[in-house]
């Protein structure tokens with residue numbers, strides 16, 4: 001089933017010049033990038049994005065971090081993309097994520113964990129709408145698709 005998920009390359013990812021490598025991981029997997037922008041998250045947007053964490057003790061530090069520099073927001077599309085992208089990221093903490101995952105390979109921190117991805121279909125729909133208008137999403141079929149997936153996949 002083709003799905004769309006919201007991916008954020010966080011301020012630590014941009015500062016460490018890892019944006020290209022992160023985008024390459026999703027492209028190499030065969031997923032499509034159907035929207036992308038560089039932006040600075042405002043405190044208001046941070047509270048909406050992390051609504052489930054706003055009341056947690058670590059939230060003030062999380063907000064300072066996520067608003068502290070530019071991020072890249074992407075919509076990644078592909079078969080079972082919501083689950084698969086989460087698995088590509090690895091566990092939240094870079095100290096617990098498996099080698100081969102993004103965080104396992106590039107992070108040794110719980111907060112400086114480089115990349116966010118939606119954790120389920122409801123979150124994906126909500127988060128995509130926070131960052132993108134419908135008109136900013138490119139729905140064109142890429143010509144390589146027949147070499148990435150069988151016709152019935």
Ligand code: CMP
Nearest residue numbers: 053058062092110111112113115116117
């Ligand atoms: P992310 O996947 O973007 O979703 C919520 C973020 O909160 C998470 O990555 C971590 O960066 C951060 N986070 C989660 N748990 C903690 C914690 N216990 N202390 C500090 N930051 C946390």
